[in-house]
Amino acid sequence: MNQEYSGxxxxxxxxxxxxxxxxxxxxGPKPALTVDQIVTAALKVADTDGLxxxxxxxxxxxxxxxxxxxYRYFPGKGELLDVMLDTVYGELPRRDVPGEWRAKLDEVARENRELYLRxxxxxxxxxxRPPLGPNVMAKYEWELSAVEGIGLxxxxxxxxxxxVNGYVHGAVRTAVEARQVILRSGMTDKEWWLAHVPHLDQISDLAKFPLSARVGTxxxxxxxxxYDVDHAFEYGLERLLDGVSALVVNRSAPEG
Incomplete structure (x- = not known):
């Protein structure tokens, strides 16, 4: 993947x-376009054919x-990319989930995951260096509200x-790569697995790798x-929230 940089x-x-x-x-002549029209077209191209x-x-x-x-509207691609990012962050529903912080932080992770997948x-x-636009600021405010007043x-x-955002970024990257492999190979993970399993006993000495053989099976x-990307996301998110929970409990525990 070619890397771009916001800011x-x-x-x-x-x-x-x-x-x-x-x-x-x-x-020059009266402008025929608006900033929003240009950004909408840019998002269509990026969503369809990549950045x-x-x-x-x-x-x-x-x-x-x-x-x-x-160039009468945008000095260059850098400024356009900032506005594109801020625009898609505006798609976040930013739902107010009832319950304690864990449910709210869980929602933060899931909404961000869906945004990346789209x-x-x-x-x-x-x-x-995030683009400091209105939607980025609203996103940050909403995410912080999930952990406000819990002792941190x-x-x-x-x-x-x-x-949380870093975890989601990594998990979605794996999911997107898995999707691309299926599209490029024309073979689902299940089909790939079933094609390889019958040959494993013939090409490897599984007695040398007992843990790999047992767990892999x-x-x-x-x-x-x-590998299952949905299971991996759910498992990883739960363990991450467990870690935050341990910190919160430690903050609220009485001294002595």
Whole structure:
């Protein structure tokens, strides 16, 4: 995957575009496009053909304008990418889940996972410098509210949210890669597994790998595959929340 970086454009211009405070072009003929129209077209290209296909020239072709027309709105791809990210973050339902923090943090993970699965090109964008748009800010506020008042410091609250988002990012990357393997090979995981299992006894000395043989057989019998992305996500999320729970309990435990 080609790696892109958010926050790589001009900060002032990105913020103007993110908050829609950038004035419309004043030179030349009356603008035929809006920022929202350009972003919608860019998202369509990225969702359909991947982020690498989302060049300014390709986007201009999609919109039926010259490439230079787009530069009257966006100085470059960096600023456009920031607005694209902020726009898709606006799709998060940000549901208010009843119950304690664990249910709320669980919802944070699931909503982010669904967003990545709808827009897998997001996995190609490093967001250590997130676009500080209205939807990114609303997302962060909602995520922090899941752990507000449970005994964590402000820094721990931020770190907990980052931990969940980092876990989701890694889990979804694996899921997307698994989906791509199926599409490119034309073979499901079950079909791949069933094609290989009959030959394992013939090509390897399983007595040398007793744990691998036992555990691998158990996994294969359970999922008809060597790996199940949904099970892995659920198991990992539960263990992650268990770890946060241990920290919360430790914070609330009486001293002495």
């Amino acid at each position: 790589s454009g001009d900060p002032a211009k990105s913020l103007e575009l993110l908050w829609r405070r950038r004035p419309q072009p004043t030179r 690498a296909a989302m060049s300014m020239r390709r986007l201009a072709d999609e919109l039926g304008v010259g490439a230079m027309t787009l 827009h897998p090109w997001m996995l190609q964008v490093a967001i250590s 410091s402000d820094v721990e609250m931020d770190s907990t949210v980052a931990l 158990a996994v294969g019998s359970e999922f008809d595959a060597p």
